Amino acid sequence: MYIPTIIVAVIACKLKLYLPVSFRKKWIATGALWMFLSCLLLFTSNNNNTGRFTLHEDVYPVNVVYNCGFAINKWRHSQQYPVLSKNFTFKAHKDVRSSKREIYVLVIGEASRAENWSLYGYPRETNPLLAQTSGLVVYKDAITQSNTTHKSVPLILSAASAEDYSVVYTHKSILTAFKEAGFTTIFLSNQTPNRSFTDFYFQEADHHQNIRCSPDGGMTTVNNFDEAMLPLLQHYVDSISGNLFVVLYTYGSHFNYKERYPEIFSLYEPDNVANVKVENKVQLINAYDNSIRYTDNFLYTLIGMLRKQEVISALFYTPDHGEDMLDDRRKRFLHSSPNPTFYQLYIPMFIWFSENYQRDFPEKVGYAVQNKPKPVATNAVFHMMLDVAFIQTPYLQPGLSLVSSDFQTRQRMYLNDHDKPIFFYNAGLKKADKQMIDKRKLSH
Numbered sequence: 001m002y003i004p005t006i007i008v009a010v011i012a013c014k015l016k017l018y019l020p021v022s023f024r025k026k027w028i029a030t031g032a033l034w035m036f037l038s039c040l041l042l043f044t045s046n047n048n049n050t051g052r053f054t055l056h057e058d059v060y061p062v063n064v065v066y067n068c069g070f071a072i073n074k075w076r077h078s079q080q081y082p083v084l085s086k087n088f089t090f091k092a093h094k095d096v097r098s099s100k101r102e103i104y105v106l107v108i109g110e111a112s113r114a115e116n117w118s119l120y121g122y123p124r125e126t127n128p129l130l131a132q133t134s135g136l137v138v139y140k141d142a143i144t145q146s147n148t149t150h151k152s153v154p155l156i157l158s159a160a161s162a163e164d165y166s167v168v169y170t171h172k173s174i175l176t177a178f179k180e181a182g183f184t185t186i187f188l189s190n191q192t193p194n195r196s197f198t199d200f201y202f203q204e205a206d207h208h209q210n211i212r213c214s215p216d217g218g219m220t221t222v223n224n225f226d227e228a229m230l231p232l233l234q235h236y237v238d239s240i241s242g243n244l245f246v247v248l249y250t251y252g253s254h255f256n257y258k259e260r261y262p263e264i265f266s267l268y269e270p271d272n273v274a275n276v277k278v279e280n281k282v283q284l285i286n287a288y289d290n291s292i293r294y295t296d297n298f299l300y301t302l303i304g305m306l307r308k309q310e311v312i313s314a315l316f317y318t319p320d321h322g323e324d325m326l327d328d329r330r331k332r333f334l335h336s337s338p339n340p341t342f343y344q345l346y347i348p349m350f351i352w353f354s355e356n357y358q359r360d361f362p363e364k365v366g367y368a369v370q371n372k373p374k375p376v377a378t379n380a381v382f383h384m385m386l387d388v389a390f391i392q393t394p395y396l397q398p399g400l401s402l403v404s405s406d407f408q409t410r411q412r413m414y415l416n417d418h419d420k421p422i423f424f425y426n427a428g429l430k431k432a433d434k435q436m437i438d439k440r441k442l443s444h
């Protein structure tokens with residue numbers, strides 16, 4: 001409101017246009033009164049989103065200056081990452097060696113929300129194949145630590161967490177930990193590089209390939225379905241001997257949903273919609289559900305590939321965050337909003353163990369099952385994957401590993417816009433979100 005006023009005032013000063021003294025006096029008094037009332041309101045009310053109030057985060061234009069400084073600082077730190085992380089080592093080693101080959105796969109989904117997975121109670125059968133897959137342990141009370149891709153994926157791939165985010169600036173990723181323990185690492189991506197730490201981690205892998213980037217190295221992207229990564233993976237599995245650690249970074253259910261699956265997966269129709277409008281909600285949900293069903297098929301096929309190898313194997317799946325789908329009166333859509341919603345936070349998460357793994361390491365599988373009802377967040381992934389593969393490093397926290405008897409139930413934190421941890425329940429969730437949290441019996 002006051003920016004146009006300031007501009008008009010500056011112009012008036014320049015042009016030497018003076019208002020009458022009586023007029024100015026009247027408006028000084030009115031302005032002072034408004035300022036007094038504003039200050040009263042400011043200091044008598046809390047920020048109703050987070051329950052706390054700070055001058056630098058909540059008062060305009062102080063927050064603009066602060067946010068600019070914050071962003072520049074982050075950018076500078078990110079630029080220094082190659083230097084700051086250069087000598088970092090996990091001091092990782094494998095303490096249990098198996099007679100068979102081992103292949104561990106981490107699949108990162110995109111914008112996949114638990115609400116639309118039939119494994120999580122959704123009435124439409126969106127997971128018909130995973131539902132009949134043996135060796136699956138599904139975590140029903142799982143949430144993400146961030147509703148933005150560029151922060152959530154590095155949180156999944158590194159020892160960083162909402163509570164300790166700053167380690168992303170100096171630590172390497174899980175790929176390096178596996179490498180140090182003697183694994184050959186592979187990173188296949190179907191996502192456009194986004195200049196986040198994910199890009200640095202991608203480069204850490206022994207073999208990395210991005211199928212979304214134009215083959216000529218140009219700026220255009222190629223819309224491949226996630227399944228296009230599978231023949232590449234098969235090639236690496238066949239051509240490299242020894243133990244493998246694989247990250248598959250899928251495009252999952254990213255908008256525009258209709259473009260995420262081949263025509264044959266248009267099971268729920270009509271699904272041909274490009275515009276986000278409340279009138280198109282039915283089509284949007286149909287297309288979204290088709291994309292989840294396609295993910296179900298993708299994961300099932302991948303598990304089938306691993307089964308065929310007859311190796312010791314495990315696969316962990318988690319998306320980076322969920323998605324809003326015009327769910328309630330707020331009519332919110334997509335993700336990455338300043339304050340998350342229940343639908344953006346609540347995600348599907350599971351681990352699959354091959355028969356060989358189950359036979360050789362029943363103890364780990366037993367703990368995975370034992371920890372099934374416990375509340376979990378994406379901060380468990382790094383620790384769990386290393387623990388599944390019997391990799392030891394001082395950075396592994398057994399309290400965060402779902403395959404450990406030491407796994408601890410803890411307050412789950414959300415990484416806010418200012419990279420600070422905040423109890424997810426207080427991260428700006430509204431009444432409608434809290435009702436859903438209670439309905440789905442999520443721990444808080």
Ligand SMILES: [Zn+2]
Nearest residue numbers: 110111149320
């Ligand atoms: Zn995302």
